[in-house]
Amino acid sequence: MKSLIRSFAAILVVALGCLYLTSWLNSSQGYSGANTLTIYNWGDYIDPELLEEFQEETGITVIYQTFDSNEAMMTKIQQGGTTYDVAMPSEYAIDKMKQEGLLLPIDHARLPNLKHIDERFLDLRFDPGNGYSVPYFWGTVGIVYNPELVPDGLVFDSWDDLWDPRLGNGLMLVDGAREVIGFGLNSLGYSLNDTNEAHLQEALAKLQKLTPNVKAIVGDEIKMLLANEEATAGVVWSGDAAEIMDENDKLDYVIPKEGSNVWFDNMVIPRTARNLDGAYRFMDFMLEPEHAARNAEYVGYSTPNKDAVPLLPEEIRSDERFYPPPQLTSRLEVYDNLGKRMLSHYNELFLEFKMHRK
Amino acid sequence: MSARSRNLFLVPYTLWIVLFVAAPIALIAYRSLFDVEGALTLDNYARFFTPVYLRMTVSSFWYALLITLFSLLVAYPAAWALTRAKHKQLWLLLIILPTWINLLLKVYAFLGIFGTYGSVNQLLELVGIGTQQILFTDFSFVFVSVYIFIPFMILPIFNALEELNPSLVFAARDLGASAWTTFAKVVFPLTIDGVKAGCQAVFIPALSLFMITRLVAGNRVITLGTAIEQHFLVTQDWGMGSTIAVFLILVMVAIMFAAGQRKGVIR
Numbered sequence: 073m074k075s076l077i078r079s080f081a082a083i084l085v086v087a088l089g090c091l092y093l094t095s096w097l098n099s100s101q102g103y104s105g106a107n108t109l110t111i112y113n114w115g116d117y118i119d120p121e122l123l124e125e126f127q128e129e130t131g132i133t134v135i136y137q138t139f140d141s142n143e144a145m146m147t148k149i150q151q152g153g154t155t156y157d158v159a160m161p162s163e164y165a166i167d168k169m170k171q172e173g174l175l176l177p178i179d180h181a182r183l184p185n186l187k188h189i190d191e192r193f194l195d196l197r198f199d200p201g202n203g204y205s206v207p208y209f210w211g212t213v214g215i216v217y218n219p220e221l222v223p224d225g226l227v228f229d230s231w232d233d234l235w236d237p238r239l240g241n242g243l244m245l246v247d248g249a250r251e252v253i254g255f256g257l258n259s260l261g262y263s264l265n266d267t268n269e270a271h272l273q274e275a276l277a278k279l280q281k282l283t284p285n286v287k288a289i290v291g292d293e294i295k296m297l298l299a300n301e302e303a304t305a306g307v308v309w310s311g312d313a314a315e316i317m318d319e320n321d322k323l324d325y326v327i328p329k330e331g332s333n334v335w336f337d338n339m340v341i342p343r344t345a346r347n348l349d350g351a352y353r354f355m356d357f358m359l360e361p362e363h364a365a366r367n368a369e370y371v372g373y374s375t376p377n378k379d380a381v382p383l384l385p386e387e388i389r390s391d392e393r394f395y396p397p398p399q400l401t402s403r404l405e406v407y408d409n410l411g412k413r414m415l416s417h418y419n420e421l422f423l424e425f426k427m428h429r430k
Numbered sequence: 431m432s433a434r435s436r437n438l439f440l441v442p443y444t445l446w447i448v449l450f451v452a453a454p455i456a457l458i459a460y461r462s463l464f465d466v467e468g469a470l471t472l473d474n475y476a477r478f479f480t481p482v483y484l485r486m487t488v489s490s491f492w493y494a495l496l497i498t499l500f501s502l503l504v505a506y507p508a509a510w511a512l513t514r515a516k517h518k519q520l521w522l523l524l525i526i527l528p529t530w531i532n533l534l535l536k537v538y539a540f541l542g543i544f545g546t547y548g549s550v551n552q553l554l555e556l557v558g559i560g561t562q563q564i565l566f567t568d569f570s571f572v573f574v575s576v577y578i579f580i581p582f583m584i585l586p587i588f589n590a591l592e593e594l595n596p597s598l599v600f601a602a603r604d605l606g607a608s609a610w611t612t613f614a615k616v617v618f619p620l621t622i623d624g625v626k627a628g629c630q631a632v633f634i635p636a637l638s639l640f641m642i643t644r645l646v647a648g649n650r651v652i653t654l655g656t657a658i659e660q661h662f663l664v665t666q667d668w669g670m671g672s673t674i675a676v677f678l679i680l681v682m683v684a685i686m687f688a689a690g691q692r693k694g695v696i697r
Contacts, residue, residue: 247649288566288648302546412466416667419660424482427652
């Protein structure tokens with residue numbers, strides 16, 4: 073009994089010691105000092121040289137942390153343990169965070185470089201007037217395919233090409249209810265934010281006819297599987313497509329003409345922010361066309377910065393797959409926040425589609 | 431040891447049970463009574479009995495059954511051979527060894543092995559059969575699941591076989607029973623408890639598999655586990671996710687009772 077109590081006491085002492093040690097280390101390294109900026113971003117989503125330059129230019133120490141899903145990021149910010157000053161959530165997450173009061177409003181007067189952002193990417197429904205967020209990168213949903221493996225005449229300029237029987241079990245889909253139901257709706261000419269039950273059922277019926285062509289519905293592995301030529305074609309986000317084509321340059325990416333989804337990752341200031349001044353300076357730094365261009369070149373995603381585009385190398389800026397012409401962008405839609413109930417319904421339809429057997 | 435100190439030793443265990451077993455189950459049951467918008471309702475249970483979820487339930491049970499059956503078919507002879515092996519402990523260790531490796535890693539390995547350009551297809555190509563679609567089929571799903579669950583089936587059966595008195599087998603053979611009759615009338619009935627324990631250890635987790643369904647079956651197999659995962663992570667419809675979980679808990683309790691009851695009858 074006594075030894076039990078003694079070992080309990082020992083553990084307690086060690087735990088308290090560790091707690092003290094971390095707080096001492098944090099303060100000694102200036103982690104809780106005023107002149108640090110904590111950035112919370114997706115993994116490998118910024119040019120590290122830009123971070124260096126920002127630190128040299130401003131004297132602010134940057135603490136850079138990464139997340140791999142919007143949900144994980146929101147949870148961390150909700151808990152409020154770390155004082156994140158800038159974060160880069162996707163558009164639907166921004167809408168949610170705004171509603172839950174996790175974001176601080178953005179003062180446009182403190183971001184002179186905001187004028188460089190293309191009007192097409194400002195004042196969108198998920199954040200009217202950009203009161204809480206500033207565009208960082210954007211992209212689309214489209215089809216990656218292997219020209220060597222597809223049957224003749226298929227170039228996937230239309231969603232309907234996915235239904236071609238010659239494709240035979242060669243298609244992979246990304247595991248997202250909004251994406252799959254969305255292109256089902258798009259292929260019928262409806263909006264991907266449609267909530268009309270008849271339209272949704274029509275889309276489901278059409279998707280179920282796609283089943284014979286669907287090899288698998290997978291998550292992040294889709295990048296590896298497509299790059300390894302496990303499938304002829306795949307429906308993916310453009311960011312993933314860029315990575316896949318980086319791995320395997322035989323593949324090509326296309327945005328079907330009926331329209332598709334356009335997504336955003338925007339910079340926000342979470343309510344956990346301590347260094348507001350630093351946050352504004354950092355965002356303005358990233359909005360500077362030259363910096364935005366370098367960042368876009370490094371990351372490989374599309375920049376929303378219209379003055380940065382001319383600074384990009386010719387082969388990147390003329391690539392219509394990632395900088396589609398205006399007649400196509402006008403047909404791209406942002407996902408509206410349909411509310412939890414509708415999202416749940418979308419998900420049930422998606423489950424029904426997945427369960428449909430060949 | 432006095433009664434008081436015995437009670438004191440019970441404290442950590444009771445705390446554990448209350449905090450990590452009873453409380454989560456209560457929380458799940460409580461959660462299942464709320465809809466997506468947080469209103470108190472029994473709708474989730476009504477929704478469970480719609481065709482979407484009923485079909486999912488049937489398919490979960492079907493695949494769990496297949497996985498259990500194939501595990502048993504492989505595990506029983508393996509356990510039998512194990513009791514007769516020379517270096518029992520070494521063989522046993524080799525069977526347990528894979529469970530030390532992270533499940534995700536093992537599943538990812540199969541993506542490479544079963545892939546279009548994977549080692550299995552290379553072998554098939556070599557012997558002239560040609561490349562087959564192995565990944566994302568029912569076969570690969572059941573195969574990988576059986577591979578993952580097999581140690582949990584072998585161990586209880588092995589223990590039961592070890593406890594079996596060998597003279598009973600000799601007696602049966604002496605009295606003229608054929609090898610098959612000896613197995614069917616003596617060995618199998620005497621090890622049925624091990625078989626039951628193994629089946630429980632496989633069937634119950636197999637019901638709620640979710641990661642393998644996506645990675646190896648490409649979401650062509652949908653189980654209740656997949657639905658729970660989606661409701662918690664994607665739709666944030668925790669109520670419906672909890673409802674499915676409550677249903678699974680009830681099924682598991684029923685299975686354990688059924689298994690326990692029959693044991694009484696045989697004895």
